[in-house]
Structures are given as structure tokens and as C-alpha cells.
Amino acid sequence: MELALGIILGCCALGAGIAMIAGIGPGIGEGNAVAKACEAIGRQPEAKGQVTSTMIMGCAIAETTGLYALVIAILLIFVAPSSFAGVLRDAIK
Amino acid sequence: MNARSLRFRAVDFLYLCMMILPLVAAMALKVCFSVSGDGVQIAGAQIYFTVPMPLMDMPLTEAQTNSWMVILSVWGLCLYMTHGLKVRADTKRQHLAEWCVTMCKKLVNENMGGFFAGYTPFIGAIMAISLFSSLLSLLGLFAPTSDLNVVAGWAILVFALITAAKCRCGPLLYMKSFCEPIPVMLPMNIISELATPISMAFRHYGNVMSGAVISVLVSSALTSLSRMLLGWLPGVLGDIPFLRVGIPAVLSIYFDVFSGCLQAFIFAMLTMLYVSGGFPMEEYQRRKADGKHSAKKAVRETV
Incomplete structure (x- = not known):
């Protein structure tokens, strides 16, 4: 029982960490978007307002x-362990 | 300055009370129902009451009551700002109210076009409630937007609005739009249609919620750090977490104020873009022109 609970907790934490690898994608994408917006503002300073709102x-x-990854990670940390442990307890009974 | 009558002042006071009392009530509810702890806990909304219902018990949570309080408070704010309007604005509050309305109109006009001017009150309302709900965390209360249920309700409302806009030229055209550009894309189109409200709800909820979680984590880390570093101070001084002063406030400016404003703006902006993008403008105008044409013809024939 203790071993199974330990595996559940550890795997939930590991899964949350692995899920947050998805943070790389938006980071790169938003960096690209902001870089291009800066370029556009440098080229056309008068269109600053429109470029900024489009960029946001x-x-x-x-x-x-x-x-999405963040929500999955939060679910895995705060919600999943207790519900999985409940399932385990029912299975053992 | 013109002297205001006593009655005007009394009504003003009443509106101010309407603005402030709901927030005080929300605080009182929180104080009455909160369990004692060390002040650092990450949990969802607290359940205040459970109303028995036929199918399932309905829990009344902190998020729901707080969002009702925000609604009442914003109502009071609107009444206060529009009290005693004159043709020529000479009070600060009328200038402020006019500025808000003008900004909303400008936003809708720029992003949706003049045809959709009727959506302005809805956009303004959804922006105001989202903004004030997020800013509620500045008072130390649970922000309703960091509960998925509240935001999902707004997203479903927006989804109904989008679908209504798409159905403007009949349900047949709406169904046909799923088979474009080729009928094979049907499942993809249905999934992307359903993803709209989910992504809107998750975006708003995720941003506010992650801010709250990070703030709590940082402040609890600072508490333990100060207990470690300054625990040798004598008496009560050792128990006060000195490192917790100031640093979480800087985070709060970003996560509560900036992120809350930005998410309100983005939610309203996406609503506008989806509604105006989903509306079948060409078909609508073609039908309208046809209708006018045939109507004119009919009139001519009868004459």
C-alpha cells in the first residue's frame, strides 16, 4: 500500500514536470512574435498602437x-493524487 | 460650484454604499467560513453552503458568491457614475463615464465595424466584470476568475453568441460552413468549433490561477527562508516573517493588476473577433440586397 501510494505521488509530480516542457513552445513563439513586432515598429513607428495590440x-x-500544459500540471499536483489514492483504496478493499 | 441638494447627496451615498457593501459582505463571509491555518494554502474555492437539489447537490462556493458580489458592486458603480448626468459634462464622474463609453464604442467600431454596434453593451459588460473579478484579489478575496466554472460560464455564453451570429443566414448555411473547404474536413471543423470556448475559458482561468499559485508559493518560500535566517531574533521578532514584506507585492502588481487587465481585454477582444468573423457578411448583404430588390419590384408591380 505504502509503495503504491509512493509510486502514485512520485509519478504525479514527474508527470507535472514533464507536462511543463510544453512551456518551451509558447516561449519561442512569443519571442518570435515580439521580435517581429519590434522590427515592425522600428520600420513604421506611426503604426505602434496597432502593432502592439495585434502582438498582444x-x-x-x-x-x-x-x-493547457499548466492546467494539466496543476490537476496532476493538486487533484490527481487524492483521486488516484481513492481508486487504489477501493481496489484493495 | 453649484450647491447640490440634500436629496442628491443622499442618493449618492446610497449608491456608494451599494458599491462598497457587497465587497464588505464578501470579506465577512470569508472571515466567517475560513478555517484557521498558517495563511499559506493552495486550494480551490471554499464551499460555503450545499443546496440540496433533485439530481445532484449544488455547492455554493466562494467563487459564485464573490462573482455575485462583483456584479452588485459594478451595478452600484454604474449607478453612481451615471447619477445626475447633464448635457454639458461638468463633473469628474460624468467625464469618466463618458470616457468609458466612448472607449467601448471605439473599440467595437475598430474591431467589429459599425454594423455590430449593438454588441457594445455586452462587450463593455463582459470587460468590466472580468476586470473587477480579477482585481478582487487585491482585497485579499478569492478572485472568481481563478475558478474554472465561472470563466467557463462566460465562455459558454460567448459560444452561444458566436453560434447565433453564424446562424444569422439560416441553419442550413451554418451546417454547410462545417464542410468547407472540402467535406473531409468535417470532424476537424467540429473539433475546432468546440475548442473555441474551451480555449477561451482555459486561457483566462490559467493566467489568473497560475498567478495566484505562484504568489502563494513565493510568499510561503519567503516565510520559511526568513524563519531560517532570522529565527534567532528574540521573542516575537523571530516569528515575524520580515522577508515577506514587499517582495510579494511586486509580484502582485504583475499577476493581479497587469495580468487581470490584460486578460479582460483579451477576452473581450476574442469575443469581438469570433463574433464578427463568424458572421456570414457577404451572404447576409446579398440576401438583403435581393430582398430590397424584390420588395421594390413588388411595390412597382402593385403601383
């Missing part, structure tokens, strides 16, 4: 995949 929108959409 794009960043928000690019962030979505990272946030």
Missing part, C-alpha cells in the same frame, strides 16, 4: 498551448 492578441493565442 497573437501572444495570448500562442500562450494557449502552454496554459
Whole structure:
């Protein structure tokens, strides 16, 4: 029982950590978007407002995949261990 | 300055109370129901009451009550700002109210076009409630937007609005839009349609929630660090976490204020883009032109 609980807790923590690897993608994507926005503002300073609002929108959409990973990680840390332990306890009974 | 009548002042006071009392009530509820702890805990919304229902018991959580309090408070704010309007604005609050309305109109006009001007109140309302819900965490209360259920409710509302806009030219055209550009894409299109509300809800919830979690983690880490470094101080001084002063406040400016404002703006912006993007404008205008044409013809024939 203790061993099984330990494996559940450890694997939940490991899974949360692995899920957050997805943070790399939005990081690179948003960096690219901001770099291009800076270039665009440098080329056309008068379009600064429009470029900035478009960039923020794009960043928000690019962030979505990272946030999916974050939600999965939060579920794995705070919700999954107790529910898995409940399942285990029922199985042992 | 013109002297205001006593009645005006009394109504003003009433509106101010309407603005502040819900927040005080939310704090009182939190104080009454919160369990004592060391102040550092990461948990979802607290359940205040459980209402028995036929199918499933309905829990009334902190998130729901807080969002109702925000609604009442924003209502009071609107009443206060629009109290005693004049044709020529001469008070600060009227200038502020006019500025807000003008900004909303400008935003909708820029992003959706003049045809969709009727959506302005909805966009303004959703922006205001999202903004004030996120800013509620500045008062030490649970921000309703860091509960998935509240934000998912708004996202479902927006999804209904998008679908209504897409169905404007009849359900047949709406169904046909799933088979474009080729009928093989049907499952993909259905998935991407369903992903819209999910991604909207998760984006808002994830941003606010992650900010709250990181703030709590940082402050608890600072507490233990100061207990380790400054624990040798005599008496009560050793128990006070000195390192916790100031640093979490800087994080709060980013996570609560900046992120809350940004997410409110993004939620409203995405609503506008999806609604105006989903509306079948060409077909609508073609039908309208046809309708006018045939109507004119009919009139001519009868004359």
C-alpha cells in the first residue's frame, strides 16, 4: 500500500514536470512574435498602437498551448493524487 | 460650484454604499467560513453552503458568491457614475463615464465595424466584470476568475453568441460552413468549433490561477527562508516573517493588476473577433440586397 501510494505521488509530480516542457513552445513563439513586432515598429513607428495590440492578441493565442500544459500540471499536483489514492483504496478493499 | 441638494447627496451615498457593501459582505463571509491555518494554502474555492437539489447537490462556493458580489458592486458603480448626468459634462464622474463609453464604442467600431454596434453593451459588460473579478484579489478575496466554472460560464455564453451570429443566414448555411473547404474536413471543423470556448475559458482561468499559485508559493518560500535566517531574533521578532514584506507585492502588481487587465481585454477582444468573423457578411448583404430588390419590384408591380 505504502509503495503504491509512493509510486502514485512520485509519478504525479514527474508527470507535472514533464507536462511543463510544453512551456518551451509558447516561449519561442512569443519571442518570435515580439521580435517581429519590434522590427515592425522600428520600420513604421506611426503604426505602434496597432502593432502592439495585434502582438498582444497573437501572444495570448500562442500562450494557449502552454496554459493547457499548466492546467494539466496543476490537476496532476493538486487533484490527481487524492483521486488516484481513492481508486487504489477501493481496489484493495 | 453649484450647491447640490440634500436629496442628491443622499442618493449618492446610497449608491456608494451599494458599491462598497457587497465587497464588505464578501470579506465577512470569508472571515466567517475560513478555517484557521498558517495563511499559506493552495486550494480551490471554499464551499460555503450545499443546496440540496433533485439530481445532484449544488455547492455554493466562494467563487459564485464573490462573482455575485462583483456584479452588485459594478451595478452600484454604474449607478453612481451615471447619477445626475447633464448635457454639458461638468463633473469628474460624468467625464469618466463618458470616457468609458466612448472607449467601448471605439473599440467595437475598430474591431467589429459599425454594423455590430449593438454588441457594445455586452462587450463593455463582459470587460468590466472580468476586470473587477480579477482585481478582487487585491482585497485579499478569492478572485472568481481563478475558478474554472465561472470563466467557463462566460465562455459558454460567448459560444452561444458566436453560434447565433453564424446562424444569422439560416441553419442550413451554418451546417454547410462545417464542410468547407472540402467535406473531409468535417470532424476537424467540429473539433475546432468546440475548442473555441474551451480555449477561451482555459486561457483566462490559467493566467489568473497560475498567478495566484505562484504568489502563494513565493510568499510561503519567503516565510520559511526568513524563519531560517532570522529565527534567532528574540521573542516575537523571530516569528515575524520580515522577508515577506514587499517582495510579494511586486509580484502582485504583475499577476493581479497587469495580468487581470490584460486578460479582460483579451477576452473581450476574442469575443469581438469570433463574433464578427463568424458572421456570414457577404451572404447576409446579398440576401438583403435581393430582398430590397424584390420588395421594390413588388411595390412597382402593385403601383
